[in-house]
Amino acid sequence: MNAHFVYALKGWIRFRFDGADEAVTVVAGSCLSQPGDVTHNVIGQSHDLEIIEMFKASAADDRLGVPVRLDGDEICYAYPVAILAATRPA
Numbered sequence: 088m089n090a091h092f093v094y095a096l097k098g099w100i101r102f103r104f105d106g107a108d109e110a111v112t113v114v115a116g117s118c119l120s121q122p123g124d125v126t127h128n129v130i131g132q133s134h135d136l137e138i139i140e141m142f143k144a145s146a147a148d149d150r151l152g153v154p155v156r157l158d159g160d161e162i163c164y165a166y167p168v169a170i171l172a173a174t175r176p177a
Contacts, residue, residue, distance in 0.1 A: 089123040092141040098133030113138075 093100065099114045105126040112131075113119045121127065123143070 089143040090141075091121040091123065091125075092118065093121075094118040094139045096137040096139065098136035099131075100129060100133075100136055100138060101131035102127050103130045 093113055095113045095115045095117055097115050099112055101110050101112045102119070103110050104121070110130060111119065
């Protein structure tokens with residue numbers, strides 16, 4: 088993953104990140120932007136959690152890349168951004 092963004096619509100979600108001394112809590116109306124390749128875990132969440140989560144695949148994951156031909160014979164890869172909306176069942 089090259090980038091990770093979480094926006095809380097409702098409730099809260101708590102993350103633990105490698106190298107961070109304290110947990111990070113994202114509450115309704117706030118967001119989190121995380122650099123790619125940072126190991127993290129969800130360590131808590133509210134029962135009414137609703138989030139929008141966006142992430143971009145890393146260039147190393149060429150299974151997701153879409154080949155794009157540039158000028159001449161040069162080919163590069165475009166990587167999609169995934170957007171997920173998640174709710175926790177009642």
